[in-house]
Amino acid sequence: MAFRPIATTRSVTGMPTGRLAIWWLLASEIVIFGGVLVPYLMHRLAHPEWANYSVHTNIIAGGTNTFILLTSSLFAVLAHAAAERGDGKLAAKWLIATIFGAIAFLCVKTVEWSIEISHGYTITANGFWAFYYTAAGIHASHVIGGAICMGFVAHAAWHGKELQRVEFVGLYWHFVDLVWIFLFPLLYIAK
Amino acid sequence: MAQSHAHTDGHDHDHDAHSPRHYVKVYVGLLVLLAVSIVGPEVSSHMGAAGLYVMLITAFGIAFVKAWLVIKHFMHLPAEKPIAGYILLICLMFLVLFFAGVAPDVHNHDGANWTNLAAKAEIARGMAAHEAELAAGGEHGAHGEHTTTHEVPKPVVREPAVVVAPKKFTDMKTDAEKKAWLMKRGEDVYVATACVTCHRTNGAGHAAFPPLVGQKDHMGDCATTLGIIKGGMSAPITIGDTVYTMPMPPTPNISAEDAAAVATYVRNSWGNDYGVCAP
Numbered sequence: 105m106a107f108r109p110i111a112t113t114r115s116v117t118g119m120p121t122g123r124l125a126i127w128w129l130l131a132s133e134i135v136i137f138g139g140v141l142v143p144y145l146m147h148r149l150a151h152p153e154w155a156n157y158s159v160h161t162n163i164i165a166g167g168t169n170t171f172i173l174l175t176s177s178l179f180a181v182l183a184h185a186a187a188e189r190g191d192g193k194l195a196a197k198w199l200i201a202t203i204f205g206a207i208a209f210l211c212v213k214t215v216e217w218s219i220e221i222s223h224g225y226t227i228t229a230n231g232f233w234a235f236y237y238t239a240a241g242i243h244a245s246h247v248i249g250g251a252i253c254m255g256f257v258a259h260a261a262w263h264g265k266e267l268q269r270v271e272f273v274g275l276y277w278h279f280v281d282l283v284w285i286f287l288f289p290l291l292y293i294a295k
Numbered sequence: 296m297a298q299s300h301a302h303t304d305g306h307d308h309d310h311d312a313h314s315p316r317h318y319v320k321v322y323v324g325l326l327v328l329l330a331v332s333i334v335g336p337e338v339s340s341h342m343g344a345a346g347l348y349v350m351l352i353t354a355f356g357i358a359f360v361k362a363w364l365v366i367k368h369f370m371h372l373p374a375e376k377p378i379a380g381y382i383l384l385i386c387l388m389f390l391v392l393f394f395a396g397v398a399p400d401v402h403n404h405d406g407a408n409w410t411n412l413a414a415k416a417e418i419a420r421g422m423a424a425h426e427a428e429l430a431a432g433g434e435h436g437a438h439g440e441h442t443t444t445h446e447v448p449k450p451v452v453r454e455p456a457v458v459v460a461p462k463k464f465t466d467m468k469t470d471a472e473k474k475a476w477l478m479k480r481g482e483d484v485y486v487a488t489a490c491v492t493c494h495r496t497n498g499a500g501h502a503a504f505p506p507l508v509g510q511k512d513h514m515g516d517c518a519t520t521l522g523i524i525k526g527g528m529s530a531p532i533t534i535g536d537t538v539y540t541m542p543m544p545p546t547p548n549i550s551a552e553d554a555a556a557v558a559t560y561v562r563n564s565w566g567n568d569y570g571v572c573a574p
Binding site: 117118119123124127128130131132134135138139142143145146147149150151152153154156157163167170171174175177178180181182184185188230231274275278279281282285286288289293294295 | 336340355393425
């Protein structure tokens with residue numbers, strides 16, 4: 105290839121600059137998600153009545169989605185392993201499997217939210233539900249964004265191009281998984 | 296298989312950590328932890344006081360273990376150049392700073408010179424709505440059994456600082472029940488409205504606002520107290536060496552029940568024992 109972006113060819117820190125950029129992105133995501141979860145925690149501790157609201161969250165839906173995200177994280181890291189061996193086609197297949205994980209996650213979320221909204225638990229019902237929909241909504245938008253990015257990366261990887269990006273998008277996906285690992289006990293388990 | 300790894304980006308940690316078999320092992324571990332984090336809190340709800348710790352450890356302790364497994368084995372952060380960890384750590388520290396700076400004001404609903412009326416009203420409203428829900432049949436009881444109509448209680452729509460009492464005053468039969476109702480309702484209204492701002496939760500007042508404790512002379516009989524609550528007070532009063540001139544605003548639209556409840560509450564709290572005021 106005649107042209108390679110600077111981000112993949114130059115490295116000042118000892119790691120590919122593209123990967124450094126992903127770590128920066130994830131660091132900024134810590135503040136974004138933390139900005140919702142930390143105030144949620146503060147309010148949760150100060151509002152005993154929220155325990156009466158959180159019993160209405162669906163632990164089966166939440167547990168299923170945790171399972172789906174953990175599984176898709178495995179697919180993402182298997183794609184990374186395939187890319188490391190230079191097997192672009194296999195990496196693309198694992199990434200597509202990861203995308204199906206994202207779609208499954210969003211389907212469960214859609215059913216879950218539809219039931220809750222139809223029962224009157226809307227984002228304006230009270231503080232708990234406001235945090236519930238905001239935190240899980242920001243997370244779901246990251247799932248959508250990650251799935252779209254993985255589509256592009258999978259397409260390139262299938263043609264044996266930009267295999268380093270398989271790891272980058274995987275790192276992002278693991279972070280989305282990490283956020284859910286904390287959202288799950290905060291919103292679903294703590295009653 | 297592990298020997299065939301082609302290192303494209305300068306990773307220098309051992310090959311086993313990148314083998315598919317290793318990833319599957321970690322994944323199975325994560326699933327086991329997930330199962331424990333779901334079952335643990337369910338079991339803990341039948342364990343009484345110790346259950347809280349079981350819930351906290353199985354729900355949140357395991358979340359940290361799961362997170363670390365993902366960070367270590369899927370994201371390979373420990374094998375990454377240290378700068379990546381430092382960047383993440385800096386942002387985490389911003390979060391801790393944010394929590395430390397803001398949490399005291401959110402956790403506490405009473406400060407030296409302020410009271411979070413909205414939060415108090417919200418708690419009172421939420422608790423009362425929950426009690427009303429339980430009293431109404433409690434479809435969401437311990438067994439989660441729905442009635443045949445499948446009617447799910449709707450969450451109460453947010454209202455201005457008006458508190459929903461679980462039962463009506465007219466349902467109270469004995470004098471003791473009536474007094475208990477008025478005291479509870481009175482406290483709810485007292486903390487949810489402007490009363491508490493000046494007279495404080497302990498009735499001691501502050502600065503230009505007079506105390507309500509031990510002021511039998513100023514409170515007089517029920518009619519006098521009710522008159523002050525509804526009509527406010529503009530004449531200066533003297534307590535000890537202090538002359539209070541700050542006028543108290545009227546509350547003309549308060550219902551007869553609420554006025555009686557507040558009157559009963561202030562006349563029988565903090566050591567006061569000046570009798571019940573019936574609506």
